[in-house]
Amino acid sequence: MKILYVVHQFYPEFSSGTEKFLLNLSTAVQRDAHFPEIVAYTFVEDEGFVRKRNLLIREYRYQGLPVTSIRHRKTPADIHFSCLNADVYKFALEFLQRKGGYDLVHIGHPMRLVSFAGAARDMSLPYIVTLTDFWMLCPKILLTTSEGTLCSGPEGGESCAGLCPEIQQAFIKDRLAHAREILTGAQAVVSPSNFLAGIFKKEMPDVDLRIIPHGMEFRHLKSNLKRYGSNETLTIGYCGVLAPHKGVHLLLKAFLELNPKNCQLKLYGSCFHEQDYLRYLKKMAWGDQRIQFCEPYSEQQVGDVLSDLDLLVIPSTCYENYPLVLHEALACNVPVIASNIGGMAERIEDSVNGFTFQVGDDKDLAARLKKVIDSPEILNELKQGIAKCVPPRIEEEAYMYARLYRRVIERQPPSRN
Amino acid sequence: MKSPKFLSHPGSLILPIEAGYRAELERLRLRLRECEEKIRSLRLRDAGKEKALRELSAQLEKKERLIESLKSMQAEQRQAVEAFRKEVIRFSELVRQLETHLNRIQSSNGWKALQLYYRLREQVFPPGSRRRKAVRILWRAATRQPLPKLRRSFGLFRAQVLMDKFVWYCRIYGFRNALKRALQKFHTDARPSRFDIRPLSVAMAEIPGCEENLPLIDKKISVVIPVKNGGEDFRNLLKKIKAQKGLRECEIVVVDSKSTDGSAAVARQEGATVIHIPPESFTHAYARNRGAECTTGEYLLFIVQDALPLTDTWLWEMAHTLEHNDVAAVSCAEYPRSDCDLFYQHIIWNHNRVLRLDRDRFLSWDNSCSSDTGLRSNAQISDIAALITREVFEKYRFRTSYAEDLDLGIRLIKDGHRIGFLYSTRILHSHRRSAFYFLKRGYVDAKFLNGAFPNLPFPAVRDQQTAFRDIAAMYSRTNHAVAAITGFAREATGVRHLIDRIRRVYSSENGPDWNCPPLDPDGAHLARFVDDLTDRGGVHRPKYSCRDNMLVPRMFEGLGVMEDFLLQSRRYVDEQLTGELTAALYKLFALCSGAHLAYLYLTLSTCGSPGEAVIDLDRRLTSGV
Known part of the structure; x- marks a missing residue:
């Protein structure tokens, strides 16, 4: 099989969850003697680009994978939320014709390069789409309103008119129509969680949706085998981006309010563009020796970092569709306290393998933390709950996709095969 | 002291008593003489018999010596017969080999084409005809003056390359081995068209959404896992087997060869039956047979400790294939782990390619089994994960200490059984071994x-x-x-x-x-x-x-x-x-x-x-x- 992966950004400049998922998937495909190739959008202003009309093209290799990255000479204003881009569409048609021989196009994230789906359709090439967030439904991606509250879906654009009045309703309706066209035209649409699939199913019931959970790279994970007594010193952690929608301030508030003596708090991650937020967090934690701001860790360090924690907190105020760090923590046998929404609530069963708290409620979070800090032995019970279910491995995810690819390709008319 | 009573009797009574004693004495003397006579006669008879016995013993010894000499003669003759028989077997083997070679050559497309060519040649250019002479002259002219383009277009260039290669092989391997290799290569090239590939269609349950609606496999499945220091992979395997869906009942039997990492305890914790065997008596066949003896299921699944089902419906798919396709056993292909190195990746790929196991197949005895590759392909049961019915397993069991799965497969197809091989359903398994291991x-x-x-x-x-x-x-x-x-x-x-x-x-x-x-x-x-x-x-x-x-x-x-x-x-x-x-x-x-x-x-x-x-x-x- 020859598979073309399309993604909104890729390594080495970007390394978030979607890129990790795509890297894992394409290397697994390569290991199984198939040919993967990646097309990604980039913002890097570097030498080595070749000009092609309004686009700049660069080819490179990343961990044995051939990658073609493209960017506009002049970045369009709507590049992050538009479902149509004429330059990208033309490039996609040429690219698919020039390279040729692809059996399937897999859209890893539709942002910026969604026109590849249209080009594939026009060339009668089968394509599948993986949904990793709400970009196809919400131009703001996170499904949040202008006031920062959570939204339950665009409802054909009607909700957006009231909740996000700054966005033109005609644009939203147009965009949703395009999104529907792309998703219904796909041979398969995959969601990593039931929650994400449910939101899309509500909006577009005719889309063929299936669930393939993201897998963990177990090679880099390490099990936390600690057993806890009543007077244990605990290390509570947060791992992820330091941004307001991740709710790190809620964790700090709860921690400071509890003011525990036998506890330390480690915050791993960087703030990207949210410098003000980082300053705010540091101001909150000022002078407290128990709170540490740690550098982001590499993929190889995941096991060391997570197994060193006794408890992980994910206080996101937005829907997390499939938080990788939550699954990595469970795979490392580390209990999690998470907000009671989205993909987090889908995975954490309250008081069984962790705790959930009312989203955005630092008091409720503090109550959960107090429960653990006062009697750390409760962590032993949570660990028993964790042990009952093994999170999926990356090989399992790749295998499910490989079977899906085969099915999609076999379903094609004979001329395509 | 008191005297006896009769001494006190009067003297008239003593006389008749004495006379009675004397008569009795006389009678006994006579009897003694008779006995002595008898003994004498018996001794005489014994002496005769002893003599006869000695004579018989002498005869016996003589006959024993004769038997010994006959025995040694017989042994020599047996040896001669054995040597002769071996010779006959060797010759018949040689004849069989040559016949097989001949049959293969005669059934190959190349031979048929050659025959066709000869027939055509005889018809178009009859021997002794002018046309034939003309063509011969032209041919000689063409081969004496090499015209590269012309030669290439007729495939002669390729023939020359092959001839060079053959000469090279002759130098390295010797003529006989080179010839054997060439013949083998010849058949390998001809094989694809004769490989009898019958596709196996399996109703897959690959979409997790359908897992709840799987038709139940109404059988008890016993899983046999030989273990030695299984580590984290073994724990995950047990959990994954327990999570399999669509099965009525599943039991796990672990055959532990004295693990030191607590594998036996882990197995017990996960509800498995644990049998211990001494590590020195471990062979792949013994451990599996021993495990199978302790099972009660209708189907037996043999799986290795470092394999992992990739979905929760994996075992259902294997059992479903076994149940609905009239096969004695089912096994499946490997899917490489994320840490699988390049060399093992290429081994998996080449194995599936050469043995034509890159699709779902029925395997059974057919014409291709006359070649080693064909037989290996058609007898493919992989012990990484193989499901077999109890009835069949009890009849055959594992035998050899190495490649016991292939041995079982060969015996099964030779007896007319069919085997199912799945490529659409695979199992996670690969190794990362050192060069010395290879x-x-x-x-x-x-x-x-x-x-x-x-x-x-x-x-x-x-x-x-x-x-x-x-x-x-x-x-x-x-x-x-x-x-x-x-x-x-x-x-x-x-x-x-x-x-x-x-x-x-x-x-x-x-x-x-x-x-x-x-x-x-x-x-x-x-x-x-x-x-x-x-x-x-x-x-x-x-x-x-x-x-x-x-x-x-x-x-x-x-x-x-x-x-x-x-x-x-x-x-x-x-x-x-x-x-x-x-x-x-x-x-x-x-x-x-x-x-x-x-x-x-x-x-x-x-x-x-x-x-x-x-x-x-x-x-x-x-x-x-």
Whole structure:
């Protein structure tokens, strides 16, 4: 099989969850003697680009994978939320014709390069789409309103008119129509969680949706085998981006309010563009020796970092569709306290393998933390709950996709095969 | 003291009593004389009998000596008969081989085409005709003055290349072996059209959404897992088996060979039955048979400790295939782990490709089973994960200590059973082994294949010294090849160029042989082994010769397969690939060297005793595989 992966950004400049998922998937495909190739959008202003009309093209290799990255000479204003881009569409048609021989196009994230789906359709090439967030439904991606509250879906654009009045309703309706066209035209649409699939199913019931959970790279994970007594010193952690929608301030508030003596708090991650937020967090934690701001860790360090924690907190105020760090923590046998929404609530069963708290409620979070800090032995019970279910491995995810690819390709008319 | 009563009787009574005693005495005397007479006569009779006995004993001894001499004569005759029988078997085997070769040749498309060609030639250019003479003259003219383009267009160039290759093989392997290889190659090329591939259709349940609606497999399935220090993989396997859906009942039996990492406790914790066997009595067949004895299910699943089902419906899919397709057993293909190295990836790919196991298939006895590849393909039961009905298993069981699964498969299809092989359903399993392991693996595989398929030709390696020299020289040349590709990624060329560069190193006669250090980071064991061979053979710094080194054809063959695999999945070369290829080259060398040492052992064994050094090598290389 020859598979073309399309993604909104890729390594080495970007390394978030979607890129990790795509890297894992394409290397697994390569290991199984198939040919993967990646097309990604980039913002890097570097030498080595070749000009092609309004686009700049660069080819490179990343961990044995051939990658073609493209960017506009002049970045369009709507590049992050538009479902149509004429330059990208033309490039996609040429690219698919020039390279040729692809059996399937897999859209890893539709942002910026969604026109590849249209080009594939026009060339009668089968394509599948993986949904990793709400970009196809919400131009703001996170499904949040202008006031920062959570939204339950665009409802054909009607909700957006009231909740996000700054966005033109005609644009939203147009965009949703395009999104529907792309998703219904796909041979398969995959969601990593039931929650994400449910939101899309509500909006577009005719889309063929299936669930393939993201897998963990177990090679880099390490099990936390600690057993806890009543007077244990605990290390509570947060791992992820330091941004307001991740709710790190809620964790700090709860921690400071509890003011525990036998506890330390480690915050791993960087703030990207949210410098003000980082300053705010540091101001909150000022002078407290128990709170540490740690550098982001590499993929190889995941096991060391997570197994060193006794408890992980994910206080996101937005829907997390499939938080990788939550699954990595469970795979490392580390209990999690998470907000009671989205993909987090889908995975954490309250008081069984962790705790959930009312989203955005630092008091409720503090109550959960107090429960653990006062009697750390409760962590032993949570660990028993964790042990009952093994999170999926990356090989399992790749295998499910490989079977899906085969099915999609076999379903094609004979001329395509 | 009181006197007896009768002494007090009067004297008149004493006389008649005395007379009575005397008469009695007389009677006894007479009787005594009679007895003495009798004894005398009996003695006389005994003496006669003793004499007769002595005579009989003498006769017996004589006859025993006769029997002894007859026995020794019989033994000699038996030996002669045995030798004669062996000779007959050898000849009939030879005849069978030749008949098989002949049949294959006659049934090949090439032969048919040739026959057709002859018939046409006889019709169009009858012998002795003018037309025939004219064509002969033209042909001679054409072959005397080579016209490259014309020759190429007629395929003569290819024929010349093949002839050169044949001559090269003759020099390296000897004429007979080269001829055997050529014939084998000839059949291999002809085989695809004759491979009887019957697709197996399985109703898959691959979409997790459908898991709840799986039709129940109303059977008890017993899972048998031989274990030794299974670690985290084993724990995950147990959990995954317990999570399988769509089955009525599932029991797990773990056969533990004295694990020291608590595997037995983990198994008990997960509800499995644990049987202990002493590690010294472990063989793949014994452990599995022992485990199967303790099961109660209608279906038996044999699975290895480091395999992992990739979905929760994996076992259902296997059982569903077994239940609905009139097959005795079902097994499935491997899916590589994320840490699987390049060499093992290419082994999995090549295994599936060569044995045509890259699709769901029914396997049974057919015409292709006359070749070793065909038989291996059609008898494919993989012990990594194999599901079999209890009824069939109890009849056959595992037998051999190595490749017990292939042995079972062969027996099953020979008896008319069908086997199912799934490629659409696969199991997570791969190894990341050292180069030295592959040396042992190459050795054991070659020995096993020779035992299982006696017709399989192998190069005769008669000289221990030469064999050791070839291995040492090839190791040195592999160091050079690795040095030649280090940093190659910077030149930004393709996979073909990379492999060509390696080929050039191996095919070059020139170049310093011993100034290049080994570059395999995990190859210390292999390096020590090669040093040991060098010392044993007294072949210090042997010179590498592409023309004479017997490992060269195998290395080139292996490189060809590796090139095909890389072209399948990669376009460019980068540092990661050159790094992985470095390790793969050492492993390829190790595999070829292992096989070469096995050929040495087999050749010397057929000629007589292999000798102390080779027997010692055999001991070292067969342990722990």
